[in-house]
Amino acid sequence: MKITIRLIALVIIGSLMSTGVSAQNIPNADNEYEALMQKIRLDFAKNPSIDKDLKTYNEVDGSFTDVDYASIERTNWPPMKHIDRLSDFAFAYTNPQNKYYKDENLFAKIQKGLEYWHERNPWCHNWWYNQIAEPQRLGILLIQMRTGEKQLPTELEKKILERIEKDGGHPAKWTGANRTDIALHWIYRACLSENETDLKIALENAYSPVVYTTKEGFQHDNSYFQHGAQLYIGGYGDEILKGVTQIAMYTKGTQYAIPQDKLALLSKFMRETYYATMRGQYMLFDVLGRGVSRPEVTKKSHTALFAKRMIELDPAHINEYKDIISRLSGKHPADYALSPKHTHYFRGDYTLHIRPAYTFDVRMVSTRTARCEYGNGENLKTYFMSDGCTNIVTEGNEYANIFPVWNWTRIPGVTAPQVPQIPLAASDWQTLGTSTFAGGVSDSIYGASVYSYTDSYADINTSARKAWFFFDEEVVCLGAGIHSTSQYPVYTTVNQCLSTSEKAIIRHKNKQTEIVRGSFNYTSPEWILHNKIGYLFPNGGNVFVANQQQTGSWYDINHTAPKDSVQKDAFTICLDHGKQPSDAIYAYIIVPGMQTTDEVKKYQKKKNIEILSNTENLQAVRSNKSDILQMIFYCAGEFTYKDLTVKADKACALMVKIKGQNEMKLHIADPGQTQSNITIDIRMRKQSKTINCDYRNSGIYAGSTKAFDIVL
Incomplete structure (x- = not known):
């Protein structure tokens, strides 16, 4: 282990010198633990302004007069301000550019503040603060203070480290991002105490979550779960990437560098899933978990840091990371260097469709996966977000901070009764869905997804057969078999996004008119154009x-957020199915990239799309442009289009691409x-073929797509 740490030291000293930092500036630069700590310091280096916080410092006991140390808040825990302020004091005291550099009075405040914290020992009812946030920040503070003109008393540092070890937990007892986060403060403590055994345990546990698993963590479909089988590409996905890439940078070039197979997994997740759910500088809101109820949470420009680290760790994909950074920094527009891509995440019940002109996703939930959570007083109106929720973005900021003013019964894509009070799921954590038929078929460029929705909880009593058909210029959204016994009208929301200064136009009764301020009801309009997105209604509807x-207010959806009133201009489109609909249907087509009304009319004339069936047994759409036929069979059935007949002996999702006279994919x-085994019979021009698609014993890949080349 000493050889390993020595290697770390040599690599770090070399990297510091290459950036203009002399080894003479490193305390005990020949000490391998100190060299590692210097790398950690560079990660958190700052030059804070502390005058405001000094005014609230209590000289008598080392506390802060405006901090509620008895608070039991589970989110935004107030006592953490104490450590954060002492951390700023520590960086001010040790930064030659700060006016408080080497200030003895400030040093005394830091020491007394740490003594107060240790004696008071505030305790949060949310374990995360006790076992992750507090130990990490104290560890960084102590590491930084080692560079000070004066050193903290050995006894004080020792008892803080003992408290960190006692309260901080063991990483092996946790999964995913939580394990990596705990391993981080083990690294800090091991360096401060020069404990080889603990450093080895920390490094092993930091990388151990980077594996495919059926539990919490990276899934075999390249999605990410935390808190059970709950989609968490953002939020906890952010956390594990932050921690693993951070540690990988510390150990780069040593025998404890991240193993190549784990680096490959990390790279694939980051490039193909994590950053793919971002458009421009913003992440899609339905992959953020309960974090969606926090201000500014969709803005992800800061995550460019992870991509910058990967440029060094994974140089084989340097150009992709540079493109990601360019979009996140705003240097290039949201469509920069994007290629067509379609993925259905069969483990996560999630579909992501990317085109240079737009990004569209669908979040579903089944008996295999958990609804979006609302724990710790956050995300209190999330109930319908897992029920076929969609994002429609071109720039990425279409939903930025809209959530406090949202009507949460009108989440884009969702069919729901307009209840006056949003219900809370049966449990704030890990409530499974009820659908037994949720998934999608994909060839990596095109696809179709389906959500057989049924919900009898809290008098919602509504069901629908919902499907999405993904092509190049458009996404076709169909619903059939809509039934409800709720006393409230049932709406399918097409979109609810921020309004723009550009005029919204509707074509209705052969006339184009501006949609002025207010709310309106239309019978069978042809289309609506808003913010460069066309919404077409081929079958009309109310x-x-x-x-x-x-x-609204952030507090309405998150009881740890401010109660201040928030106003935003919002634009909403819904299909109104009325009260207690029976066998109702809907159809709408999303066409992003429409700059003008003339472009919408031109698109209409092309007749790209044919909706061939929209019943509760079968939904089928054909793209005339790409010669692709997509079908959702909800039960065994047969479908004929011209001289092509497709018969399925079980419920399934199908996509047929005609390649030649007698060839298809x-x-x-x-x-x-x-x-189970699914049998498909295909007939065309008196030729036929039977395909046996065997999913028996497919295990975790039971929802994946299988492909067949067919020659009749």
Whole structure:
């Protein structure tokens, strides 16, 4: 182990000298632990302004007069301000550019403040603060103070480290991002105490979550779970990437560097999933878990740091990381260097469709996965977000900070009764869905997804067969078999996003008119154009439109957030199915990239799309442009289009691409993940073929797509 740490020291000293930092500036630069700590210091280096916080410092006992040390808040725990302020004091005291550099009075305040914290020992009812946040920040503070003109008393540092060890937990007892976060403060403590055994344990546990698993962590479909089978690409996905890439940078070039197989997994997740759910500088809101209820949470420009680290760790993909950084920094527009891509995450019940002109996703939930959580007083109106929620973005900021003013019964993509009070799921953590048929078929460029929605909880009593068909210029959204016994009207929300200064236009009764401020009901409009996105209604329907200011507060959805009133201009489109609909249907087509009304009309004339069936047994759409036929069979059935007949003996999702006179490509998936054999009979021009798609014993891949080349 000493050889290993020595290697770390040599690499770090070399990297410091290459950036203009002399080894003479490193305390005990020949000490391998100190060299590692210097790398940690560089990660957190800052030059804070502390005058405001000094005014609230209590000279008598080392506390801060405005901190509630008895608070039991589970989120934004007030006592953490104490450590954060002492950390700023420590960086001010040790930074030659700060006016408080080597200030003896400030040193005394830091020492007394640490003594107060240790004696008071505030305790949070949320374990995360006790076992992750507090130990990490104290560790960084102590590491920084080792560079000071004066050193903290050995006894004080020792008892703080003992408290960190006692309260901070063991990383092996946790999973995913939590394990990596705990391993981080083990690294800090091991360096401060020069404990080889603990450093080895920390490094082993830091990388151990970087594996594919059926539990919490990286899934075999390249999604990410935390808190059970709950999609958490953002939030906890952020955390594990932050921690693992941070530690990988510390150990780069040593025998404890991140193993190549783990680096490959990390790289694939980051490039193909994590950053793919970002458009421009913003992350799609439905992959953030309960964090969606926090201000500014969709803004992800700061995550460019992870990509910058990967440029050094994974140089084989340097150009991709540079493109990601360019988009996140705003140097290039949201569509820069994007290529067409379609992925259905069969483990996560999630679909992501990317085109240079737009990004569209669908979040579903089944009996295999958990609904979006609302724990710790956060995300209190999330109930419908897992029920076929969609993002439609071109720039990325279409939903930025809209959430406090949202009508949460009108989440984009969702079919729901307009209840006056959003219900809370049966449990704030890990409530499984009820659908037994949720999934999608994909060939990596095109695809179709399905969500057989049924919900009898809290008098919602609503069901629908919902499907999405993904092509190049458009996404076709169909619903059938809509039933409800709720006393409230049932809406399918097409979108609820921020309004723009550009005029919104509707074509209705052969006339184009501006949608002015207010709310309106239309019968069978042809289309709506708002913010460069066209919304077409090929089968008409009763359409509700609102273009108005909406009011709410962050506190309404997150009891740890401010109660201040928030107003935003919002634009909403819904299909109104009325009260207690029976066998209702809907159809709408999303066409992003429409700059003008003339472009919408031009698109209409092209007749790219044919909706061939929209019943509760079968939904089928054909793209005339790409010659692709997509079908959702909810039960055994047969479908004929011209001289092509497709018969399925079980429920499934199918995609047929005609390649020649008697050739085609068939893609099939089982959204029910029944692990059974599905038989498909195909007939065309008196020729036929039977395909046996065997999902028996497919295990974790039961929802994946299988492909067949067919020659009749």
